[in-house]
Amino acid sequence: MNWFQKEILLSSYPRGFHLITREILEQLPEIRNYRVGLAHIFIQHTSASLALNENADPTVRGDMERHFNVLAPEDAPYFVHTYEGPDDMPAHIKAVLLGNSLTLPVKDGRFHLGTWQGIYLCEHRDRGGRRRLVVTLTGE
């Protein structure tokens, strides 16, 4: 039984949905020590989120961005929290809809994902800057 925890500072991404599986794995060689376990990936922000979805066709990520802009539009007349800009409150709403963490099964030193599954950074601010993750591994 081993516990491992580290912080990962991601590259800066523009607003939208981005595939970051490789960027995480490059900073997480320790996953190879786990035959079976769980990986918990947590984003320490309230206006960006993590999701797991299609890793092949980039149009899926574009459609996600377009559709979430409909689900949480910038111009809702009942928004009060607007002083940080029109992209701020929609960002908070998208963040709770999508969620702040992923828990992934680990098997034989790898994320035990389906063929088409990849990790998305969902950047909801126009200028979110570099986002910080906390990754926790546990298993044997």
Add this chain to the structure above:
Amino acid sequence: MNWFQKEILLSSYPRGFHLITREILEQLPEIRNYRVGLAHIFIQHTSASLALNENADPTVRGDMERHFNVLAPEDAPYFVHTYEGPDDMPAHIKAVLLGNSLTLPVKDGRFHLGTWQGIYLCEHRDRGGRRRLVVTLTGE
């Protein structure tokens, strides 16, 4: 401290929300070995998801399907990812809204759920086929 991980292949379900608590438990007798712990249930797909909700009245599941078809409609004019059919991109969106995994507390060899909580398979494709879960148990 024990780790246990297994893959479960579900029956094939039509599009909609389905109660699968019993189907999972029938394939997971190992949960009885855990006095306290966590169960992680993960779906290895990008167009189906897992949720936890009302286990009694089936009209809740019907209303869920009807409402998610409004939240992620088939005919959004800005969808680019359409070549796999009109049900494909809405399925990806529903999957990230609902999520790909559940983490449940385990107590005395059972899921420690509320009285009305049951596990839903949310099948978002018209013909999704049999879906694969990875279940990881950890505890003591």
Add this chain to the structure above:
Amino acid sequence: MNWFQKEILLSSYPRGFHLITREILEQLPEIRNYRVGLAHIFIQHTSASLALNENADPTVRGDMERHFNVLAPEDAPYFVHTYEGPDDMPAHIKAVLLGNSLTLPVKDGRFHLGTWQGIYLCEHRDRGGRRRLVVTLTGE
């Protein structure tokens, strides 16, 4: 390696989004025993949920309530599950959109959150009463 699990009965909250980080921590002194680990917070209900978001400006929580009432309105003509009142089916939908649990990294005896992150109880019923959480800690 230590496992700890306890049930926490929250105060009663009105419909809306409420910051409960402090209320949870006051009932969870055991977290100080964990140098590194995970905290799993689970709500045993199908019409209330947990989320992680902005802990400072309360207008964020008001905007959340207003926007989720648009995403899951009370008067959808296709709702069949209506006999428990107009707030019931929207509550179930909000619960699956937001989710029934949070998994948080633990570091040095505390939740390892970002500066602006706080735990929300999302109460979706007009009169939800006191809600029950199951908190599971694991780590070393």
